[in-house]
Amino acid sequence: MPERTPAGDRRAYVGGLYDAHGATLYRYAVMLLADAIAAEDVIQQVFAALLRHDVHLEQEAHYLRRAVRNECYSWLRTRQAAASVSAEILEVIPGRASDPDQRIALDRAIRTLPAEQREVVHLHSFEGWTFQQIADASDTSINTVAARYRYALARLRQQLST
Amino acid sequence: MTDHQDDIEALLRNYRPIGPPADLKHRIVHRGSRSVWPWAVAAALLLVSIVGVQAASSRTIERLRAADRDAVPAIEDLAASLGGDDAAHLLAATVVANLRADAALLRGGTDAPQAREGVGK
Numbered sequence: 001m002p003e004r005t006p007a008g009d010r011r012a013y014v015g016g017l018y019d020a021h022g023a024t025l026y027r028y029a030v031m032l033l034a035d036a037i038a039a040e041d042v043i044q045q046v047f048a049a050l051l052r053h054d055v056h057l058e059q060e061a062h063y064l065r066r067a068v069r070n071e072c073y074s075w076l077r078t079r080q081a082a083a084s085v086s087a088e089i090l091e092v093i094p095g096r097a098s099d100p101d102q103r104i105a106l107d108r109a110i111r112t113l114p115a116e117q118r119e120v121v122h123l124h125s126f127e128g129w130t131f132q133q134i135a136d137a138s139d140t141s142i143n144t145v146a147a148r149y150r151y152a153l154a155r156l157r158q159q160l161s162t
Numbered sequence: 163m164t165d166h167q168d169d170i171e172a173l174l175r176n177y178r179p180i181g182p183p184a185d186l187k188h189r190i191v192h193r194g195s196r197s198v199w200p201w202a203v204a205a206a207l208l209l210v211s212i213v214g215v216q217a218a219s220s221r222t223i224e225r226l227r228a229a230d231r232d233a234v235p236a237i238e239d240l241a242a243s244l245g246g247d248d249a250a251h252l253l254a255a256t257v258v259a260n261l262r263a264d265a266a267l268l269r270g271g272t273d274a275p276q277a278r279e280g281v282g283k
Binding site for chain 2: 011014015018019022023026027028030031036039040043044047048051087088089090091092093096097098102103106121122125126153156157160
């Protein structure tokens with residue numbers, strides 16, 4: 001039977017994973033869920049599971065992204081009706097043009113998108129992924145990803161023009 | 163890609179989803195250690211409460227038995243039928259004392275206890 005890693009070492013390992021990936025994954029979850037509180041829950045669940053199960057990841061970025069994605073879609077399937085809409089989900093990137101009204105309008109417009117479209121917008125616009133990378137990560141075709149992106153931008157434009 | 167899309171993309175480039183709260187890492191990493199001590203405190207408080215209730219129950223039972231030695235067989239029988247533990251003895255002693263007090267009052271006798279006994283008195 002393999003020896004369990006001491007609790008202190010596991011905490012250090014998971015803490016290191018959080019330092020490397022936590023903020024990126026949290027932003028991803030916020031966008032996917034359109035709910036900052038739910039994103040906290042998801043991130044806590046994923047990292048707490050690593051603490052409990054005493055695992056060392058080979059492809060940690062890939063594994064964590066997949067785990068957070070699965071948790072987010074699971075949350076959306078079961079608890080969508082209870083989603084909080086009070087907390088904002090967007091912030092201005094430091095050094096960029098800042099317009100509070102515009103941020104609020106974009107925040108609201110993004111919430112109206114389906115989760116799949118929010119995910120594509122996030123990965124392409126905020127994280128710089130290619131459509132092919134998004135297709136590979138989400139087990140869909142590149143045409144589907146491109147269509148989701150196109151529909152998302154059209155809907156955002158429509159929402160922001162009203 | 164159309165000009166309209168470029169406009170929206172340019173707009174999106176000024177923003178990003180909010181980042182995690184500063185204490186999220188601490189809550190994740192110290193989740194296990196933090197969740198242990200409240201349970202230990204709760205368990206200790208529960209143990210103290212149980213010991214206290216048992217001590218009070220024993221005192222009450224002894225007081226009821228001392229007040230009326232004739233009632234002891236009835237108390238023991240009733241306690242046995244209720245499970246035989248301390249709680250059963252306390253309940254049986256209280257019930258028997260109250261029944262005897264009621265019976266004495268109905269008879270109009272002077273041997274009635276001063277007051278009905280209540281659980282935990």
